[in-house]
Amino acid sequence: MVDTTAESDLLDLRKGRPAAGQDPVKRAQIIEGARRVFIDKGFEAASMNDITREAGVSKGTIYVYFENKEELFEALIEEERGTIFKNMYEVLDHFDDLRHTLVKFGMGLSAKITSAKVIQAQRTVVGASDRIPELGARFYERGPKRGHDKVMAFLSEAVERGLLQIDDVDLAAYQFTELCLAGLFRQCIFSYRTKAPSLAEIEHIVTSGVDVFLKAYATEKFLADERASASA
Amino acid sequence: MVDTTAESDLLDLRKGRPAAGQDPVKRAQIIEGARRVFIDKGFEAASMNDITREAGVSKGTIYVYFENKEELFEALIEEERGTIFKNMYEVLDHFDDLRHTLVKFGMGLSAKITSAKVIQAQRTVVGASDRIPELGARFYERGPKRGHDKVMAFLSEAVERGLLQIDDVDLAAYQFTELCLAGLFRQCIFSYRTKAPSLAEIEHIVTSGVDVFLKAYATEKFLADERASASA
Amino acid sequence: MVDTTAESDLLDLRKGRPAAGQDPVKRAQIIEGARRVFIDKGFEAASMNDITREAGVSKGTIYVYFENKEELFEALIEEERGTIFKNMYEVLDHFDDLRHTLVKFGMGLSAKITSAKVIQAQRTVVGASDRIPELGARFYERGPKRGHDKVMAFLSEAVERGLLQIDDVDLAAYQFTELCLAGLFRQCIFSYRTKAPSLAEIEHIVTSGVDVFLKAYATEKFLADERASASA
Amino acid sequence: MVDTTAESDLLDLRKGRPAAGQDPVKRAQIIEGARRVFIDKGFEAASMNDITREAGVSKGTIYVYFENKEELFEALIEEERGTIFKNMYEVLDHFDDLRHTLVKFGMGLSAKITSAKVIQAQRTVVGASDRIPELGARFYERGPKRGHDKVMAFLSEAVERGLLQIDDVDLAAYQFTELCLAGLFRQCIFSYRTKAPSLAEIEHIVTSGVDVFLKAYATEKFLADERASASA
DNA sequence: TATGAATGAGTATTCATTCAT
DNA sequence: CATGAATGAATACTCATTCAT
Numbered sequence: 001m002v003d004t005t006a007e008s009d010l011l012d013l014r015k016g017r018p019a020a021g022q023d024p025v026k027r028a029q030i031i032e033g034a035r036r037v038f039i040d041k042g043f044e045a046a047s048m049n050d051i052t053r054e055a056g057v058s059k060g061t062i063y064v065y066f067e068n069k070e071e072l073f074e075a076l077i078e079e080e081r082g083t084i085f086k087n088m089y090e091v092l093d094h095f096d097d098l099r100h101t102l103v104k105f106g107m108g109l110s111a112k113i114t115s116a117k118v119i120q121a122q123r124t125v126v127g128a129s130d131r132i133p134e135l136g137a138r139f140y141e142r143g144p145k146r147g148h149d150k151v152m153a154f155l156s157e158a159v160e161r162g163l164l165q166i167d168d169v170d171l172a173a174y175q176f177t178e179l180c181l182a183g184l185f186r187q188c189i190f191s192y193r194t195k196a197p198s199l200a201e202i203e204h205i206v207t208s209g210v211d212v213f214l215k216a217y218a219t220e221k222f223l224a225d226e227r228a229s230a231s232a
Numbered sequence: 233m234v235d236t237t238a239e240s241d242l243l244d245l246r247k248g249r250p251a252a253g254q255d256p257v258k259r260a261q262i263i264e265g266a267r268r269v270f271i272d273k274g275f276e277a278a279s280m281n282d283i284t285r286e287a288g289v290s291k292g293t294i295y296v297y298f299e300n301k302e303e304l305f306e307a308l309i310e311e312e313r314g315t316i317f318k319n320m321y322e323v324l325d326h327f328d329d330l331r332h333t334l335v336k337f338g339m340g341l342s343a344k345i346t347s348a349k350v351i352q353a354q355r356t357v358v359g360a361s362d363r364i365p366e367l368g369a370r371f372y373e374r375g376p377k378r379g380h381d382k383v384m385a386f387l388s389e390a391v392e393r394g395l396l397q398i399d400d401v402d403l404a405a406y407q408f409t410e411l412c413l414a415g416l417f418r419q420c421i422f423s424y425r426t427k428a429p430s431l432a433e434i435e436h437i438v439t440s441g442v443d444v445f446l447k448a449y450a451t452e453k454f455l456a457d458e459r460a461s462a463s464a
Numbered sequence: 465m466v467d468t469t470a471e472s473d474l475l476d477l478r479k480g481r482p483a484a485g486q487d488p489v490k491r492a493q494i495i496e497g498a499r500r501v502f503i504d505k506g507f508e509a510a511s512m513n514d515i516t517r518e519a520g521v522s523k524g525t526i527y528v529y530f531e532n533k534e535e536l537f538e539a540l541i542e543e544e545r546g547t548i549f550k551n552m553y554e555v556l557d558h559f560d561d562l563r564h565t566l567v568k569f570g571m572g573l574s575a576k577i578t579s580a581k582v583i584q585a586q587r588t589v590v591g592a593s594d595r596i597p598e599l600g601a602r603f604y605e606r607g608p609k610r611g612h613d614k615v616m617a618f619l620s621e622a623v624e625r626g627l628l629q630i631d632d633v634d635l636a637a638y639q640f641t642e643l644c645l646a647g648l649f650r651q652c653i654f655s656y657r658t659k660a661p662s663l664a665e666i667e668h669i670v671t672s673g674v675d676v677f678l679k680a681y682a683t684e685k686f687l688a689d690e691r692a693s694a695s696a
Numbered sequence: 697m698v699d700t701t702a703e704s705d706l707l708d709l710r711k712g713r714p715a716a717g718q719d720p721v722k723r724a725q726i727i728e729g730a731r732r733v734f735i736d737k738g739f740e741a742a743s744m745n746d747i748t749r750e751a752g753v754s755k756g757t758i759y760v761y762f763e764n765k766e767e768l769f770e771a772l773i774e775e776e777r778g779t780i781f782k783n784m785y786e787v788l789d790h791f792d793d794l795r796h797t798l799v800k801f802g803m804g805l806s807a808k809i810t811s812a813k814v815i816q817a818q819r820t821v822v823g824a825s826d827r828i829p830e831l832g833a834r835f836y837e838r839g840p841k842r843g844h845d846k847v848m849a850f851l852s853e854a855v856e857r858g859l860l861q862i863d864d865v866d867l868a869a870y871q872f873t874e875l876c877l878a879g880l881f882r883q884c885i886f887s888y889r890t891k892a893p894s895l896a897e898i899e900h901i902v903t904s905g906v907d908v909f910l911k912a913y914a915t916e917k918f919l920a921d922e923r924a925s926a927s928a
Numbered sequence: 929t930a931t932g933a934a935t936g937a938g939t940a941t942t943c944a945t946t947c948a949t
Numbered sequence: 950c951a952t953g954a955a956t957g958a959a960t961a962c963t964c965a966t967t968c969a970t
Contacts, residue, residue, distance in 0.1 A: 178414055
């Protein structure tokens with residue numbers, strides 16, 4: 001987004017001053033400042049003055065772009081969400097190797113969710129959820145929930161293809177996700193782990209998780225196929 | 233106030249009367265008030281005045297027992313932990329019916345962790361974790377971690393008894409726990425679910441989770457035993 | 465915009481276009497917007513942004529025409545005064561029926577002064593008078609005072625015509641006005657009455673007021689005339 | 697007030713600390729500061745910080761004694777009202793000389809209402825009435841309205857005694873009051889008069905007002921009595 | 929020692945005014 | 950000249966903490 005702006009600046013496409021609350025550069029600048037402060041201090045402890053200072057804009061300007069503190073926080077989370085879950089589901093488009101696809105997706109998911117940046121954002125949302133429950137709900141709905149739906153769709157497809165045998169696909173999708181995280185989420189969010197898990201660790205966990213998942217849900221057909229391609 | 237005091241006062245002015253901030257009854261009284269307020273409102277929104285009122289002690293007294301609001305909150309969480317996870321692990325002492333034991337334990341765990349009260353407390357801890365990371369860490373360590381250890385011990389025992397076949401017991405224990413929660417924790421903590429799951433739902437999830445778990449880890453011996461007892 | 469302008473622009477770029485703050489149309493436009501906002505919200509609660517919106521001019525332009533908010537308000541009041549008391553005194557031009565003339569005038573006066581709009585304006589002026597005393601003074605001088613002078617002139621004329629017998633015409637004029645308002649002004653300005661008095665009420669008050677006034681000041685000649693015309 | 701405190705401190709009559717918001721000395725101190733600021737600047741322009749400074753107490757303390765700015769202002773007005781209208785109606789207890797009583801009462805009323813202090817207070821109330829109409833209403837109700845009722849009672853008594861002949865006592869009471877003020881109130885409240893009228897002026901106005909009033913409402917009996925006592 | 933009245937720095941938000949465009 | 954985005958001082962009010970009683 002910034003890139004595009006920079007580019008248009010070069011071309012001088014921005015004629016005159018942007019309308020109040022409409023300058024995307026300034027908006028981004030405010031959100032960036034807000035991100036630093038909110039992530040660092042949490043919703044309640046973050047003060048609009050801090051954000052003012054961090055963003056390098058005046059108090060009034062923030063209030064032109066955002067109705068109030070809550071809305072600013074929501075906008076930040078909205079952005080964050082987009083960033084976090086972007087490109088995470090593309091890997092689910094391929095069915096050629098089910099196990100490999102699940103591992104690859106699971107690792108991406110696990111790595112993303114437990115990354116320091118994302119954990120902190122989630123911590124802030126959880127903290128704020130107490131006072132603004134809809135905010136947490138919305139975050140979950142448009143983030144984790146959306147991912148869950150993608151996983152469900154993928155599993156359904158695999159069932160149709162005769163690779164998996166699942167009664168409750170919804171539940172199975174949750175099980176899959178949890179098997180990929182296997183304790184990491186709670187450890188991270190409670191600051192028990194202070195740094196993100198290594199890739200090796202994630203691989204170990206996800207490989208095992210997929211194993212468990214397939215032992216429970218794979219069809220004979222899938223296992224036969226796998227044996228065949230392994231011997232090839 | 234007791235006759236003996238007069239005498240001992242001469243010898244030791246402190247005896248029989250706790251030093252400042254040392255009376256465990258008053259301390260407990262303060263923590264009890266703090267619990268109600270913190271759980272009800274979250275860390276930031278809870279005011280020391282609320283706690284004062286709820287605990288029935290004066291402002292000054294609280295500050296004799298606890299350096300500040302944060303320290304009081306820490307002390308409360310320290311206590312809370314113990315209470316939440318108490319009695320949860322007793323069911324793991326029985327091995328006569330592995331599947332049944334796992335389901336029973338899993339349901340207890342799932343119900344506890346997703347109960348409104350406990351979710352509230354966890355939300356508050358997560359929110360505060362950002363500012364006081366050790367707090368979350370300690371909470372996790374002495375709560376979830378301890379439970380995890382119990383599960384590990386249980387699984388190890390089952391392995392030794394030839395009922396389960398597990399390479400990485402640590403990981404398997406995490407997998408088991410997560411299978412029992414299957415999405416509930418994240419849904420609850422983000423306020424996506426605003427009320428605790430029903431017992432029926434928990435039963436459905438846990439039964440399926442144990443199923444998956446056993447399909448992955450149960451030995452032939454266990455399955456044979458189960459078939460036998462089923463036909464009996 | 466008119467064709468002739470194009471020509472004169474060549475000769476004199478300023479011609480036809482008023483200097484800064486000199487265009488009476490724009491000035492009127494601003495005042496009209498200010499009127500709506502100030503009357504509606506009072507001095508303090510009215511925001512320059514509201515006026516900007518209502519007047520359909522930009523912030524900067526207002527500040528070209530008026531030094532600041534206070535000065536704009538003063539200009540508005542200056543105008544308002546004229547509008548409020550316009551046409552109120554015409555009825556005083558007729559002497560054919562003194563009692564009737566007094567009642568008619570008194571009713572117009574009373575209705576005007578206690579009308580919602582005018583009360584609002586007066587309240588705003590009174591409120592602002594504390595900070596800008598000249599403002600209230602000027603309002604009174606060119607409004608109520610001017611009316612008082614008209615009443616005095618009328619009463620003097622009536623005295624000369626032998627209809628009234630008055631020592632202190634100045635005082636009598638005040639008395640007449642007050643008798644026509646009889647408590648209404650204070651009730652309205654203090655918001656004790658939240659809506660303007662009805663015409664019937666005003667008629668009752670004014671009729672009685674004129675009665676009192678004439679009992680005190682009417683000459684024998686006037687009374688005789690009145691009796692005569694009544695019997696006719 | 698400060699003196700009293702110093703004195704009682706010497707005598708040590710104030711045992712212990714008064715309860716929060718209960719110390720009448722501090723309350724008076726706050727109201728005194730508020731009076732100065734509110735009277736000087738009007739409701740809106742007065743800031744709680746100003747009052748804090750003027751009263752010599754901390755922000756928090758004010759908010760212990762008064763819920764908010766509005767309530768503080770109301771408390772001040774409540775006080776002011778009491779002070780203003782105190783002892784004003786005692787003179788109405790005597791009927792021995794109706795004219796004299798009316799003049800005496802009218803002069804007290806007129807002097808009071810037009811005194812600088814009272815005018816300023818009324819101006820502040822009128823200004824605030826715009827935003828808080830109930831406030832003005834309450835002021836009127838418990839101040840001017842109460843006075844009006846006393847006048848009505850007095851006039852009714854006079855009617856019963858056969859001294860006056862009045863159809864609408866309510867209206868007559870208003871007429872009497874207005875005749876005593878004869879323009880002064882509006883002149884003062886709009887800052888047209890910047891200082892209170894002299895006693896001589898008030899006497900002139902009230903004497904004339906009572907004259908008009910009695911010419912309109914006095915019975916033959918009263919006039920005969922007066923003539924009699926005059927010749928005596 | 930316990931109390932709770934007092935403190936004042938801190939909060940989010942508003943709005944008259946300025947000045948680059 | 951006109952514009953309206955940006956400014957930041959000012960607002961009412963809160964609350965963790967202190968300290969005289």
